[in-house]
Amino acid sequence: MSDQRIFITGGASGLGQAIALRYARAGWRVCIADVNDTRGAETLKTLSSLTQHAHYLRCDVTREEDLRAASEWLASNWGGVDVVVNNAGVAQAGAIEEVSLDDWQWIIDINLLGVVRGCKVFTPLFKRQGHGHFVNVASMAGLLDVPMMSSYNATKAAVVSLSETLHNELADNHIGVSVVCPSFFKTNLTESLRTSNAGLRTVMGKLLERSPITADDIADQIFRAVARRDFYILPHSEGRQAWLMKRLLPRNLYASVIRNRTRRMRGHGGAPQA
Template sequence: MSRKRFAPSSRAAAVVTGAGSGIGRSLAYEIVRRGGSVICADIDKARAQETADLLNQLGSGVAIARSCDVGKEKQVAELADAAPDLLGRPVTLVINNAGVGAGGRIGEVSLKDWRWCVQVNLWGVIHGCHFFVPQLKELGYGGIINIASAAGFAAAPEMTTYNVTKSGVLSLTETLHAELCGTGVHVTAVCPTFVPTRIVEDSRLPESRKNFAGAAMSKWALTDADTVAAKALNAVDRNQLYVVPQPDGRLAWRAKRLLPALYARGVGEVYRGFVH
């Protein structure tokens, strides 16, 4: 197979974490639509099973539900060990998607919520890369997609917990992309802004912020989970490092890079306007 033509999203043997809902479910669906099979891993087995059942209506045996807490090293190690047997062939595509929302002002967010968010969003992706990258390297082709967020660079106030984890995911993905250059394994980071899913409902945000985030999500979401999933898979096929799927995210991305000091002041002033 020519490396130039290789498209990891086509007929993939894939693992998607957090596949029981939202973007993860859409990713799993799109993988199956492109002729692949997928392990739908989620901390909530019932949700993972629901996704697998939906996908298996498209073609039997294409999806397998698996319970896995990505924050737990042992569970991700077991998933990585079991995956080739479950799929009946080596894993060719890994999507570290599972994530949770937490936030509040620095000094007021509880350390318990900090730890929870870091454990799932950052350690979850570290575990996924740690246990699956060696398999892909050995195979000599494949793809890894890490679902980061525009929060990883936008520095929105009162979202520090989440922002920190997503900056970490971006940095990890950038480094991995460099390390795997020329190996045949493609690496992509996805940075959406608002996408209507369960994330706010399941988050640990203060109640007033939860209401605000829920309203923002329905007012400002410029795309849906299916579109984000398709863009993510198209990007990994091209070995494109960054995907910023929405125009508001691309605006923040460019403003921060071109005018970092002005961007930081602007964010502060807008925030001051909101809270006073």
Template sequence: MSIPPQSRVLITGAASGLGLALVHQLVDRGCRVLGTDVHTELPETLRGLAGVSYLTLDVTKDVDWSKAHDWVVEEWDGLDYLFNNAGVAAGGRIELSEMDQWQWIVDINLLGVARGCRTFTPMLKQQGSGHIVNTASAAGLIHPPRMSEYNAVKAGVVALSETLFHELKPYGVKVSVVCPTFFKTNLTESLRGKDEASQKMAAKLIDKAKVSADDIAAEVLTGVEKGRHIILTDRDGKVAYAAKRFVRPLYYRMMAQASAKMAKGD
């Protein structure tokens, strides 16, 4: 089922990366989009886009979510799609990850998604319709070494999404979770951590990725239109997840090889 024209869509992290790509492709479908991000002024990337409104929304702040809810009620009297997309990156060896770094990524990547779901679920249940799309990562399904905090929060988003998939189904509300691997984005700008070697490795994988944010956005929307719960957007993620589910010894060998390769650089 295609996303209908004039659908009411809210996207967090809409000023760049996957969020911006989703904005463009949803506008092309004739949707009305409320793009949100932490910027206090309308980002240059969203200027001049027909059908797009902008609202400052820091996903860690309850007051900002309340303002977004009020805006949706006043301007649209409802919501059809909620894309909880905003996120940051962190990683490295566990002994080098400080607790303030853990708190930072939990607040944004996990609790930011939880706040979005909690804010709009009553509205969607009352409507008896709507679709929540949470951006996690392949790291939420498979758990490579030296990515403890990122793996943990993304796995949390997958678990939250599965819980809500079952919880909201009786009310006619759909839930999907997006699980891409590395793709070209500005996520490297948010990278934090004291493990410089791991940071450089992650940045290299992102920068050398052959898949773009536009490619991922197209796969996301196809998955949404097909009603998929877990949306795997690229071949690498599909192969790794299949290995973990069906050929667990192969999956463990893959992880062991990756860990051994990283350890040689220590």
């Protein structure tokens, strides 16, 4: 039985749940946080069959006080935490002129500031312990520039930049950082999707469903990468290839590939594949 401890936001479903189960199978103490109490209870029941120490906390990442309460619970009950996974996130899609500023503020508050709050709140605990590791869940959308998803892309790009900054800033404190950038995979992300374009919703759902890579596959890659203290975790080979193309090709050539793909997809009422 491991004495290591992990805390995961958005841990009651999707990738967060898969990460929780992977660490539970390894014998870690697993604390999940979510805003869905029903799913939280269901996931906790499964976790409790895999590890002796599992706990669920209701936690809204838009509320700094919720994350502070989680930090205090972990310090008081488990003596601290070794890995914090800032995973909670939502999706938004649409043309730049169609997306409301309210939707921009909504996605920034969760996808970006939710990660900022998690890092801000848990860094002092990590420093007191003398160690810790952040896993920030971004997306290939944060490394690429898929049209019709500007707000989602921007928040995920900001999470990548934040993670890169903290990787340097916290190194002398023995605090590790990893950033996860998956492409499409089977998850419940469309439940949170805000869009006025029915075609975008349909195509995104199809892309998520047809992926050969599952949340469990990505969770296993995260488990192994964090043990090695890797920084970038890019689970999809197609995503890695696209990122390499973006970095090596002249911008105009890369952009023409993306634009052509977008035009083809728009002809079918959808969005391009990341």
